[in-house]
Amino acid sequence: MRQNWQQGKLPGLYLIYVKEEHASDYGGLKFDTELNRTEETDAEIEQKFISSIPEEIRCCINIEILMRAGDTCEGILKAARDIGIDLIVMGTHGRTGISHMFIGSVAEKVIRNAPCPVLCIRG
Numbered sequence: 001m002r003q004n005w006q007q008g009k010l011p012g013l014y015l016i017y018v019k020e021e022h023a024s025d026y027g028g029l030k031f032d033t034e035l036n037r038t039e040e041t042d043a044e045i046e047q048k049f050i051s052s053i054p055e056e057i058r059c060c061i062n063i064e065i066l067m068r069a070g071d072t073c074e075g076i077l078k079a080a081r082d083i084g085i086d087l088i089v090m091g092t093h094g095r096t097g098i099s100h101m102f103i104g105s106v107a108e109k110v111i112r113n114a115p116c117p118v119l120c121i122r123g
Helices: 002-006 039-051 072-083 097-103 106-113
Strands: 012-019 023-026 029-032 062-069 088-092 118-122
Touching: 012 039, 012 072, 039 062, 062 072, 072 088, 072 106, 088 106, 106 118
Parallel strands: 012 062, 088 118
Antiparallel strands: 023 029
C-alpha cells in the first residue's frame, strides 16, 4: 500500500468486519451462523462503515470494506498480511483481571502477531 501512495495514488483505508462463526448443535441438527448472513445484512454493515467516515475524508481516500467469516483475530491478521497493511487501528474493551483471563483479547492477539504496528483505542 505504501508504494501506491508514493506513486501518486490515493492512500487506502480498509475496514474489516469479521463475523465469528459458531456452529451450534441442537438435538443433532447443526446450525451455522454463516447461514444467517445475507446480502442485506452485509449491505447494512457496509453502509454503517461508510457513514461513519466524514464526507471530507471519503472524497480523499480509497475505502474498501472487507467482509470475512471466522475467527476475528485470524481474519484481521490474514487481511493485513494479504494486503500489506501499514497500520492496524482497532478498538478494545480494555478488560483486565479475571474477565480478561477468561474472555481473552482479540486486540492482544492481533498486537502479538501483526505484521505491522497496531494502534488500539480503548472505548
